Amino acid sequence: MTAPLIGRRTFLKVGLAGSLMLASVGRVGAATADEEAALLAAISAALLAGMLPAAASARTQALNDTVAGVRHAVAGLSPSTQKEIAELFSLLGFPLARRFLAGVSAPWAEARTEDVAAFLENWRHSRYSLLQTAYGALHDLVLGAWYARPEHWAAIGYPGTPEIF
Amino acid sequence: MTDPQPRQQRDPLREGLAAGWKHIDASTLQADTLLEADVAIIGSGAGGGVAAELLSHAGLKVILVEEGPLMMTSDFRMHEAEAYPQLYQESAARKTVDKAITILQGRCVGGSTTVNWTSSFRTPPTTLAFWQEALGLQQLSVESMAPWFAAMEHRLGIRPWPVEPNANNGLLAQGAEKIGVPVHGIPRNVRGCWNLGYCGMGCPVGAKQSMLVTTIPAALSRGAVLISRLRAERLIFSPQQRIIGLKGRAMQPDGVRAGRISVRIRARHFVLAGGAVGSPALLLRSQAPDPHGLLGRRTFLHPTVVSAGVFEQRVEGYAGAPQTIYSDHYLEQFPVDGPLGFKLETPPLHPVLYSTTLQGFGEVHADKMRDFPHAQVLIALLRDGFHRESRGGRVRLRSDGSPALDYPLNEVFWEAARRALLAMAEIQFAAGAQRVTPVHEGTLGYASWAEAQRGIAALPLKPLACRVVSAHVMGGCAMGDTPVRGVVDQRGRHFQIENLTICDGSIFPTSIGANPQLSIYGLAARNISLLAAELQNRPAPAIP
Numbered sequence: 001m002t003a004p005l006i007g008r009r010t011f012l013k014v015g016l017a018g019s020l021m022l023a024s025v026g027r028v029g030a031a032t033a034d035e036e037a038a039l040l041a042a043i044s045a046a047l048l049a050g051m052l053p054a055a056a057s058a059r060t061q062a063l064n065d066t067v068a069g070v071r072h073a074v075a076g077l078s079p080s081t082q083k084e085i086a087e088l089f090s091l092l093g094f095p096l097a098r099r100f101l102a103g104v105s106a107p108w109a110e111a112r113t114e115d116v117a118a119f120l121e122n123w124r125h126s127r128y129s130l131l132q133t134a135y136g137a138l139h140d141l142v143l144g145a146w147y148a149r150p151e152h153w154a155a156i157g158y159p160g161t162p163e164i165f
Numbered sequence: 166m167t168d169p170q171p172r173q174q175r176d177p178l179r180e181g182l183a184a185g186w187k188h189i190d191a192s193t194l195q196a197d198t199l200l201e202a203d204v205a206i207i208g209s210g211a212g213g214g215v216a217a218e219l220l221s222h223a224g225l226k227v228i229l230v231e232e233g234p235l236m237m238t239s240d241f242r243m244h245e246a247e248a249y250p251q252l253y254q255e256s257a258a259r260k261t262v263d264k265a266i267t268i269l270q271g272r273c274v275g276g277s278t279t280v281n282w283t284s285s286f287r288t289p290p291t292t293l294a295f296w297q298e299a300l301g302l303q304q305l306s307v308e309s310m311a312p313w314f315a316a317m318e319h320r321l322g323i324r325p326w327p328v329e330p331n332a333n334n335g336l337l338a339q340g341a342e343k344i345g346v347p348v349h350g351i352p353r354n355v356r357g358c359w360n361l362g363y364c365g366m367g368c369p370v371g372a373k374q375s376m377l378v379t380t381i382p383a384a385l386s387r388g389a390v391l392i393s394r395l396r397a398e399r400l401i402f403s404p405q406q407r408i409i410g411l412k413g414r415a416m417q418p419d420g421v422r423a424g425r426i427s428v429r430i431r432a433r434h435f436v437l438a439g440g441a442v443g444s445p446a447l448l449l450r451s452q453a454p455d456p457h458g459l460l461g462r463r464t465f466l467h468p469t470v471v472s473a474g475v476f477e478q479r480v481e482g483y484a485g486a487p488q489t490i491y492s493d494h495y496l497e498q499f500p501v502d503g504p505l506g507f508k509l510e511t512p513p514l515h516p517v518l519y520s521t522t523l524q525g526f527g528e529v530h531a532d533k534m535r536d537f538p539h540a541q542v543l544i545a546l547l548r549d550g551f552h553r554e555s556r557g558g559r560v561r562l563r564s565d566g567s568p569a570l571d572y573p574l575n576e577v578f579w580e581a582a583r584r585a586l587l588a589m590a591e592i593q594f595a596a597g598a599q600r601v602t603p604v605h606e607g608t609l610g611y612a613s614w615a616e617a618q619r620g621i622a623a624l625p626l627k628p629l630a631c632r633v634v635s636a637h638v639m640g641g642c643a644m645g646d647t648p649v650r651g652v653v654d655q656r657g658r659h660f661q662i663e664n665l666t667i668c669d670g671s672i673f674p675t676s677i678g679a680n681p682q683l684s685i686y687g688l689a690a691r692n693i694s695l696l697a698a699e700l701q702n703r704p705a706p707a708i709p
Binding site: 046158 | 242245246256258259263369420421516519535538565630
């Protein structure tokens with residue numbers, strides 16, 4: 001399996017638009033908590049496809065728990081890493097960045113899981129280490145938050161911690 | 166298998182504290198504080214723990230400083246979600262500057278000894294010979310170090326593991342033997358081990374002979390003072406370049422940020438044991454003398470690549486002692502300074518560690534996770550620091566004073582990483598794997614050894630595409646025979662700072678080529694025995 005080739009147009013998008021948007025993030029400010037929750041839920045839905053429950057209410061609850069788990073995990077990182085993660089979330093919460101850097105046209109709350117998955121796959125194999133590391137952070141935060149929870153262990157056949165006390 | 170023991174575990178450290186041993190949780194201090202001691206020890210891991218026991222045993226007044234929290238045997242509940250934020254640096258997600266290497270490093274009382282997987286190897290003869298011949302460290306021979314290793318093996322219950330390996334380790338042995346690769350058992354530092362498999366989250370039964378249950382209680386019982394959640398911010402120097410004090414800052418209860426309360430510690434002598442990231446970082450923040458530009462340089466990691474196999478039978482890599490079988494076959498193929506060799510071991514498998522390490526996402530990742538009980542994982546720890554082009558990394562400071570480790574992965578590394586991925590796949594298929602997946606973004610795995618050979622040969626090995634991890638940080642304050650070649654001498658004494666001993670993995674001039682805890686214990690026992698005699702004006706012990 002080889003990484004998808006990224007064409008010249010994407011390079012321009014990332015090179016020009018990316019740096020413009022990164023520069024403007026500071027000015028537009030951080031995403032609101034709701035915006036951040038919406039983007040994290042959309043990204044989690046793509047990363048966790050195949051594990052999420054089908055029923056709408058259970059799915060929503062599972063995604064909410066995952067978003068809370070991601071935030072809890074971020075709070076345990078070093079201040080410098082927390083700052084980087086906050087910048088990443090702000091960038092993704094910025095509509096122009098979502099549209100042109102991630103390639104997701106609909107707002108996060110309405111985004112189709114296939115489109116979010118395509119964005120993640122692009123960043124995963126990006127030639128730009130900045131996007132690769134952003135994908136890596138999302139991968140580790142979301143999957144870590146999911147599999148930290150005992151209610152998700154039965155699906156992978158993990159019996160849980162032994163009873164000793 | 167497991168020793169029958171009463172359900173109510175004793176926790177001697179908790180009992181001792183209740184009986185009056187001195188521990189200060191700096192995050193609870195309400196006012197700035199000044200403390201005095203004969204010796205201040207910074208860091209409570211393998212080096213700091215041994216130093217605390219030996220110095221307090223010698224009758225010296227000791228203060229032991231730790232940035233992480235004091236979590237005890239009876240606190241450990243084997244949950245990754247609790248253990249990683251509580252017990253590890255940066256929630257077990259510390260990374261190199263380019264984020265290509267994830268580093269597991271302890272940050273709690275006991276340091277990495279509280280969370281390591283118990284593997285206990287003496288410094289390999291090849292490594293000591295290289296230090297003697299190529300680096301001029303004449304005093305450190307197999308013979309001269311043997312009594313120190315023996316003493317620490319005795320102290321920490323280190324002996325061959327008498328129990329059948331778990332299936333994860335057993336398959337390493339079976340596969341390796343099928344292709345003629347010799348394997349051996351790993352000595353472990355345990356007493357009364359229950360064979361649970363959760364060493365990485367703090368031993369819940371106090372069996373692992375970490376510093377938390379051995380040297381630190383011994384030091385506290387002799388009057389040493391432990392201060393947890395105190396960040397060592399900077400060392401204060403006299404005009405004569407003697408250290409006159411340590412300025413520490415109490416951590417906030419979140420354990421992430423330092424607060425406003427300061428703690429100053431005055432002492433005659435300072436022992437620095439903050440690990441190979443923390444120790445050079447403290448010296449850099451303190452603008453310590455570094456006339457030859459060696460501080461923070463040549464930091465080594467045993468950079469490690471990972472291979473996941475799936476077997477028809479259940480493997481249950483989460484259960485049982487995590488590391489009991491190893492092979493040094495691929496360390497011995499080439500001269501020590503030739504193409505990089507690697508040590509083969511296994512890691513424990515737990516849901517968070519496994520799911521975040523495994524590449525990909527969505528349905529593909531979910532499918533691989535459903536194989537979790539059938540997964541068998543091998544790791545190859547590359548021996549860095551011996552080849553001319555294997556120069557390791559460098560610890561620098563960020564603008565906020567926190568350490569950043571830059572570790573470029575070069576061609577010499579990737580050439581060895583490819584051999585390692587091949588070797589692991591060959592062993593896993595020989596052991597009967599149905600599928601083997603190198604942890605790399607560019608593959609979904611292979612169904613046969615022939616397919617794996619072709620696939621791995623063609624994999625683009627690059628940072629961020631190929632997962633690289635480390636649990637062993639070494640170097641940055643290297644020993645040398647002269648000040649031009651080292652930050653400290655062969656006794657760990659700083660060449661320019663008269664009252665400073667460095668006593669952790671940062672003094673290794675190369676990587677060790679084996680899990681480093683016993684190398685740190687042995688060298689610490691030797692160097693601190695010499696220091697204790699000097700500080701007490703006693704004759705130094707006869708050292709070969």
